[in-house]
Amino acid sequence: MIEEKAYAAIVGVGQTRFGELFDRSLTGLVLEAGLTAIKNAKIKRDDIDAMFVGSFIPAILNNQGLIGAKLAEELGVDIPIYRCESACSSGGDAITLAVQGVMAGLYDIVVAGGVEKMAEGDPVNALKAAASETERVHGNTFTSLYAQITRRHMHLYGTTREQLAMVASKNHRHAKDNPYAHFRNQVTPEQILKGSFVAEPLTLFDCSPISDGGAAAIIVSPKLAKNFKDPVYITGFGKGSASLNLAARKNIAEIPSTKIAVKRAFEMRNKRLPKKTISDINLAEVHDCFTIEELLAMEDLGFCKKGEAGKIVEKSFKKHEGDSHVIYHTPKGDVLFNPGGGLKAAGHPVGATGIRQLVELVDQMRGTSGHPAPVKSKMALSHNIGGTGGNAVVTLYEVE
């Protein structure tokens, strides 16, 4: 049923280790990931009809534009290669553009990739390109904008720094056995709370790191999927926009683009398949660039009402003390967020993140992960946002 109604199928995945990879080049990272995905899918390089690569600021950090041509050169191919950018959701854009190309009937086998090489130049200043000019002239860094969101959430809903620390501690716990993760060390909420402030109330441990890395997936038309082992189907996606400026939003303690994106994703899915809702999701990759964003994701994706996420995290974290994973017990059912450590611990090479989320979910759903989650999932979701939510992409993954 799903096979016939899906929009596309993922048949191969790959990623590099995430971290400070000073000896690696920008395109070398996405090539490594791409070649791993090609091998994983058991296809040949020449089978690929097109590529879609997400990357945020290679022009600033690596002085490099036109990375499509660099990839064409290194792979020795002349196929269409698109680069897309929407800050931290550039990878999510690459997935959805790849699926659009397949849906258009133009390509049968495509690569969706993502890459960022951030540990050179001045990444903290460069990241301000994801904010608006108005925000930059007031001296905001990217972290300070999320600090304002956090303060507002605390003020409106009573969210505590302890609850945020539990998100970070949980994601480090999930990364413990993930060989690709930037951070596999374990941190307790107490240690996190004692971290130095980057922008109050966010400490160093509330922030995802500056990482290098690449990730890639082989996406094929549904009719080809049966020729591959263990395909994971894309049954819907949604992309939403919101104002770049936080000041232009009604409530900065929510991400309106997330709400629109998840709505569109389920609409696209349910147009073709028997209705499912957020309650059917028991595994998700959500965009925890800062700890507060994991709470916002839980709320804005619809797992609970606005303002409830902090308490759900606290209760679930305490319940799973000593367990390998923390499952969130939400009003919409039990769900595991970020089984590989999320952006917080797996790392956040900006353009690669949306694809890394897909790779993690596919490995978990296929049962091929080196760090298996204690959840069997038939339907999972990835949530990838750009900037402070000016863009959001939600993608739905299913297996028969």
Place this chain on the structure above:
Amino acid sequence: MIEEKAYAAIVGVGQTRFGELFDRSLTGLVLEAGLTAIKNAKIKRDDIDAMFVGSFIPAILNNQGLIGAKLAEELGVDIPIYRCESACSSGGDAITLAVQGVMAGLYDIVVAGGVEKMAEGDPVNALKAAASETERVHGNTFTSLYAQITRRHMHLYGTTREQLAMVASKNHRHAKDNPYAHFRNQVTPEQILKGSFVAEPLTLFDCSPISDGGAAAIIVSPKLAKNFKDPVYITGFGKGSASLNLAARKNIAEIPSTKIAVKRAFEMRNKRLPKKTISDINLAEVHDCFTIEELLAMEDLGFCKKGEAGKIVEKSFKKHEGDSHVIYHTPKGDVLFNPGGGLKAAGHPVGATGIRQLVELVDQMRGTSGHPAPVKSKMALSHNIGGTGGNAVVTLYEVE
């Protein structure tokens, strides 16, 4: 016939004036173009399902990424907005991604836009992002790479500086009545030859300028086209890649990606419609970032054999002395290149160029141009390349 078999239809176009627009903002430029296109198509802002915007280096020159969110904010919309980048062909990518979205059945009415605000910061150095690291470390600017291509073409085929000067002089002549053009002044081949060298043998007048500007088009699904006045159909497109490094190519006096792109465009078209070839094109927008590139385009698109373009330009230029336009008389028939002045005289705000080419052709084909060309065209072509040809996009336009 075309209406039923086309992949998409253009029903509205708009562009800003091109030039040094110090008082305008990056997103303001593309908004002006977009609102003009919306008005031209007689639609409402809320009719738009998605946007695709090409831009090269706003992150370097304007410190701005995530321009989709900035546009969403200024327009007050929450639709999917994609940004794509392939250096100077970012606009061409936006057109083809917009058509892919329509072909996928996801969107009925989309905007393809492009923008660049280059007259701030250090554009000459920033443009090196379109070259490879290997080329940059040897001190190449973008012009010096094209100077090497020019020298090679002269060496292999006897092309002369006089022939190149005729390209520039012709394009200034075509821009004379174009109110949007960066340069409307007239220059003779003699003046051009006396210009100061930027990178020998290219003088200042062989180079397209550093411009600010935006352009936009409303693209709809073919089934909607009949509801609009004078639609122009997109009947095919092709996108090809080549090595970023010139040194990795067999012959630097040709652009392999152009050859692939035009082949793919006609294959896509002829799969659905009675066969046509390059001989059926009598109007074209070609990517004359430097004068040599107009010769390369004539050859690589297939209007003549490799090495013949210089002599065709010379003969045609002399034949049309005193005429408002220079029509090229090629072995594949008569064709008018760059009726609005091309990149050379109309200007080259990088991300906007591919869309400006489309706007120019649509206005000419509809008969709504303020500077009408002495050619009635039923089938036209645009040719937009990135960098020194690491990417190329060819699009075919037809009317009933």
